[in-house]
Amino acid sequence: MLSSVALFAVLVPAALAQGGCSPLELIYARATTEPPAKYSAGQFDTAAARSWSKGYGAAGYSLFTNVSALIPGATGYPVHYPADMGGSSPNEGTADMLKHIEERAKACPQQKYALGGHSQGGFVTTGAIPKMPANILSRIVAVTMFGSPACPTQVRNRCISYCQSGDSVCASRGGGSPKGAKGAKLGGLVEREALWAMAAPECAQYASKPTSGLGKGGHLGYNADGLYVRAAACYIAAQFNKGGGAAGGAAALEQ
Numbered sequence: 075m076l077s078s079v080a081l082f083a084v085l086v087p088a089a090l091a092q093g094g095c096s097p098l099e100l101i102y103a104r105a106t107t108e109p110p111a112k113y114s115a116g117q118f119d120t121a122a123a124r125s126w127s128k129g130y131g132a133a134g135y136s137l138f139t140n141v142s143a144l145i146p147g148a149t150g151y152p153v154h155y156p157a158d159m160g161g162s163s164p165n166e167g168t169a170d171m172l173k174h175i176e177e178r179a180k181a182c183p184q185q186k187y188a189l190g191g192h193s194q195g196g197f198v199t200t201g202a203i204p205k206m207p208a209n210i211l212s213r214i215v216a217v218t219m220f221g222s223p224a225c226p227t228q229v230r231n232r233c234i235s236y237c238q239s240g241d242s243v244c245a246s247r248g249g250g251s252p253k254g255a256k257g258a259k260l261g262g263l264v265e266r267e268a269l270w271a272m273a274a275p276e277c278a279q280y281a282s283k284p285t286s287g288l289g290k291g292g293h294l295g296y297n298a299d300g301l302y303v304r305a306a307a308c309y310i311a312a313q314f315n316k317g318g319g320a321a322g323g324a325a326a327l328e329q
């Protein structure tokens with residue numbers, strides 16, 4: 075009896091063992107037109123399950139699997155919003171991000187959060203953060219965005235807004251040009267060469283990865299060769315571990 079109880083304890087995922095609360099949850103909003111395209115009310119999860127990117131978008135789903143490899147038991151939530159060209163879409167995303175993090179933070183007093191998005195998903199993220207109360211902001215360990223607006227002041231010391239050259243969406247953003255961790259000015263663009271300077275030291279290795287597959291994609295190229303996704307995941311894990319999270323390591327990302 076005792077031994078079967080012990081075995082059960084080993085098999086139970088970390089999230090369940092803590093009463094359904096994972097150590098870290100990635101809350102991420104996909105880019106415009108990433109699936110699911112159309113879903114009826116309450117059917118987001120069913121519709122999202124049909125695409126490989128599970129409602130996170132391409133870069134977002136890779137970010138989630140990379141973060142899960144670094145932080146055992148990490149969970150993820152794709153923001154439930156249309157991500158279409160409709161004028162109400164960003165506000166719907168912002169409302170859902172706020173609602174979700176407030177619910178989770180209440181249910182899971184120890185849980186930490188990483189937030190982010192791609193393109194319109196970045197607008198969702200930068201729209202939600204200024205509306206969050208201090209007791210939730212303090213539990214956000216990292217924010218990573220791709221092809222998005224600059225980091226909001228509330229999280230500027232733990233946020234990176236990646237913008238690669240050729241991405242006309244973020245590169246053209248005059249006054250709102252992306253800024254690095256600690257608010258460092260990066261000339262508007264966070265080029266791959268500059269990644270090492272702003273990421274945690276343990277993430278520097280990703281700046282020297284081959285560049286194949288990038289350069290053509292511009293705004294949609296963040297998942298092309300894994301560089302940005304790995305750098306973002308490493309940054310999230312480093313931030314999480316700094317805040318006393320479970321041990322993790324960049325080695326889990328090497329395949």
Ligand SMILES: *[C@@H]1O[C@H](CO)[C@@H](O)[C@H](O)[C@H]1NC(C)=O
Pocket residue numbers: 136137139140143296297298299300301303304326327
């Ligand atoms: C990390 O993301 C890249 C794509 O950006 C993907 O190719 C790779 O499989 C991911 N790694 C893990 C451990 O999920």
